[in-house]
Amino acid sequence: MIEINAPRLLADLYELRKIGAYKTGVHRPTLSEDDTTARYWFADKLKAMGHSAEIDGVANVIGRAPTDGPCLLAGSHLETQNHAGWLDGALGMIYALETARAVSESAAHAGSGVDVAAFADEEGHFESMFGSRSWVGELAEETIDAARDQTTEMPLREALAKAGLAGKPRLQMPRERYLAFLEAHIEQGDWLEANDLTIGIVTSIVGTWQDRIVIDGTQNHAGTTRMSIRRDAGVAATRLLQAIERDFPKVAGERTVWTTGRITLEPGARAIVPGRAEIMFQYRDADEAIMQRLHECLLELIAEENATGPCNVRHEVIGHASPAHMDPTVQAAFTEAAERLNPGKHTMMPSGAGHDARVLSRHLPTGMLFIPSISGVSHHWSEHSTDEDIVAGARVFAAAAGELLSAASG
């Protein structure tokens, strides 16, 4: 069985936390100075244990174990959301690093290895998950050309050049080298904490449909336009959204979520009846059949609104990520390790958030493991977990990796 070095794991995690420290969290947006520092720092850590390490043309940090035997790929991301948590991404990176080190130090696993990947921009400062998409061959050059930082407006090409990566090749995944991809992450909710559990074994990453709903009415003077002749796009928008709140629960599953993140009324002036409304609406579930029901429900509600009038409602799917199912063998390895190390303290659960594991799962058997987040805080600098839970999670992660490698060698 693989033995991790807990003090070394925590020391690395706390060292990484200092790069871009903000309050008790971290501000390390993709290809910021601190993020670039973190990438070079991580590459040095990989080299220090004997991996070959490279930062490629899209800022992925790839560490390769010195073996051609049974091999796993493990990793997550180094950048953070703006002014966000110190564990989102970083935890998975240090678990991967420590697991790779533990395997390289384990005589029982001689000839096996764990490659480590820090995928760029899982958080989507420029373009969501462009690093993992590039690695699996799903990212066009044009997408890189067009991407800009959402906060600073800096073109991705310019940011890559600033980091010294212009002209470097994009590394492609050697598909045949890997048994599986493993990613660990802090839970981005309170399920584990609320149920007094230590380990979540991810069954699937939920599907997300992101819609833009556009409502056309007629812009008018708010003082002189009688109610009876108005075509108020804002009123139509709130009516549709309340209809969704009324009907979605009837077709939703137990863990379905739906969210209106933004409502824009145009022109957005106090004394003008809005002539146009735009709604950013998304829904998520791990079950494709439920997603289909929700989609049909939404279309029906839009049709009803159009039949009643007086405005015109259009609907556009601007993002459609199908649910991604985690590999049963990897799930079993996590479950076995968790039950052995922390009996009764683990559960199977879907991931409500997207991860690089979603991209990898289209190409490799993939598994994910969650540890508890205190109060379920996510994407905020106060995100936190305990050292105890961090170490417990790392032990399960490494043990499962060891079992998967042993099974392949045996």
Next chain:
Amino acid sequence: MIEINAPRLLADLYELRKIGAYKTGVHRPTLSEDDTTARYWFADKLKAMGHSAEIDGVANVIGRAPTDGPCLLAGSHLETQNHAGWLDGALGMIYALETARAVSESAAHAGSGVDVAAFADEEGHFESMFGSRSWVGELAEETIDAARDQTTEMPLREALAKAGLAGKPRLQMPRERYLAFLEAHIEQGDWLEANDLTIGIVTSIVGTWQDRIVIDGTQNHAGTTRMSIRRDAGVAATRLLQAIERDFPKVAGERTVWTTGRITLEPGARAIVPGRAEIMFQYRDADEAIMQRLHECLLELIAEENATGPCNVRHEVIGHASPAHMDPTVQAAFTEAAERLNPGKHTMMPSGAGHDARVLSRHLPTGMLFIPSISGVSHHWSEHSTDEDIVAGARVFAAAAGELLSAASG
């Protein structure tokens, strides 16, 4: 009876239309180069008929008839909304000019006069109606110091200096000089056109309550936060707005209007449950008792939302203009002239929009007259009326002015 010169009236109106022409409308924002040109142009017109004319320290153009006998004040505004109509404001200015000329040319009205005022910024590019507020003594220097152009951000002080008006005194209304204030305007709705009428005699300018409604919830990850524990400020906002749509009709009057001009969800990201929502909401009616009922209804709905939870709703009145009633004697003069010149083609009606007449009505007997707007278009470059309706309105306006002066002389 006063006789206007219709070709002269139309010639002036079409000449003014050229200053800042935009498509078939006009772009002449307050203290823009074109607006300043229009002010000097208008002052020249006043001087040409023998008025003393001055542009004061807040860009009001004030023309004084050479008499100390019975006197009316007439006027409106010269600036336009951005890329807006050619008649909003300009119509009232040229009616006032032509009426003053017709009175000065009328032997029957020797010794009487009509002063003419073009009040600055009725349209609120910098600060709504600062010109008329200054004229009646309701504008503090601090308000001028703080005002900036909403589009260009230029401070009002700088814009006044650019127009050559820095350091000029602000003229104050000689209250005792005037019998009444008269303003004509194109209707900003379709009531006259829809009812095949030529003249609207304004009974009152509606009251407007402008509220900011702020809803505090909890910002969270849209993928991992279960529906049951969410405090979604956006959902609470749409629920409250739909409750308003349900209950306001029960307490509203026939001509009550209410409008949500803007909804802002924070942080406004696709994948984040909104933690805060802000609603800009206003309602208008000419009847103070109805306004009070609407206000109480709104407070009840907010209390209900707070009682049900899970969010917290606050409410702030950020603007409160009471209904302004037009003077009965002026209304009677308009009605008599309209019935004589266009029998059966006039109606009494409230004004749903605010005007300088609202400010003046606190200090002088005040009356307003409307002419039809084609399709009710307002605040848009396609705003239009027919020459026939423009001339018919001017005849009624001047005739009523003549009658009011005659009554005072007799």
